[in-house]
Amino acid sequence: MSATDPAGDGGVVGALEEHLLGEAPWLTQQQVAERAGVSLETANELWHLLGFAHVADDEAAFTSADVRALELTDDLIRLGILSHERQDGLVRTWGRSFARLADWQVALLASVAAEIGADPGEGMLAISDEALPRVEELQTYVWRRHLLSAGSRLLAEQATGPSSMLAVCFVDIVGYTSRSRTLTDRELVSWLESFETTVLGLTVDRGGRIIKNIGDELLIVADTPEAMADIALELTRRGADPDDPFPAVRAGIAYGEVVTRLGDVFGPVVNIAARLTSVARPNAVLVDLGAYEALTGRDHQDDDTDEDAPDQTGGYRLRRLRRISVKGYSRLKVWSLQPA
DSSP, X not given: OBTTBTTSSTTHHHHHHHHHHSSOOOBOXXXXXXXXXXXXXXXXXXXXXXXXXXXOTTOOOBOHHHHHHHHXXXXXXXXXXXXXXXXXXXXXXXXXXXXXXHHHHHHHHHHHHHHTTOOHHHHHHHHHHHHHHHHHHHHHHHHHHXXXXXXXXXXXXXXXXXXXXXXXXXXXXXXXXXHHTTSOHHHXXXXXXXXXXHHHHHHHHTTEEEEEEETTEEEEEESSHHHHHHHHHHHHHHHHOTTSOSOOEEEEEEEEEEEEETTEEESHHHHHHHHHHHHOOTTOEEEXXXXXXXXXXXXXXOOSOSOOOOEEETTEEEEEOOOEEETTEEEEOOXXXXXX
């Protein structure tokens, strides 16, 4: 490293920084706060909620774009859109979501640069001139489309308050740990991306939506238990096919009242679905009492019998299993779900 190249990268990071932010950083955090008309405490709080690291008081790490971001945030607060409670949740969600998106996009640009034989840093800088404006415009389009979809769901559910009846499912890759040890980092990423892409297509086609991925597990919701049952059964069917590259999976479905907040779901129904997945066998789908009653259209008699004769309804066959005890739930009623 040298005085003219403090990062030791030939100035690539500085050039990329100036290119993406519109100008080279020249403001300290105090100067940014003063220009935006907000307190330094508020500016630092928002910076940290977005997931960015602490910056020294005298470090010129900010640009006019940071001033504008604080001004816009302050406008939303004054308009009553962002109360302090909403501000924390929304900004934190932005930080997490865009951090993951940025990691993926940088990896994509770097791989494209490698394919054309360019240095990763200089290649990304060159490619960004052509790619980033289009990516930014496409992101805005996707965001607006999802706003429309979320708004439509909210209007349909507003009579029930912040909670709604949803089918919740966790899908877990069987043997993920052992398989991941045999793959390079690039192969593992490619494998997981292929898995998520396949699940996304199957889910959307059947009326469900993916909430998030947690390691090798996906959290999916659907408005009806029938839609969720179709999704889970198709995923396990593909996973059980030796000629299909899709990995073996297991799934747990629960149905009932779920609290929705900032694109995530919470409550006992979510917890039960996770617990069922953890005890399901490979290529199996387990459902809870709520899903069973919704799929069959009848109440289950509360008796001491551990196993019943299989119920067949519509396109499903449900066989009651022995009650299970999992973390937080003792003697949970559970059924195995199979195609009729």
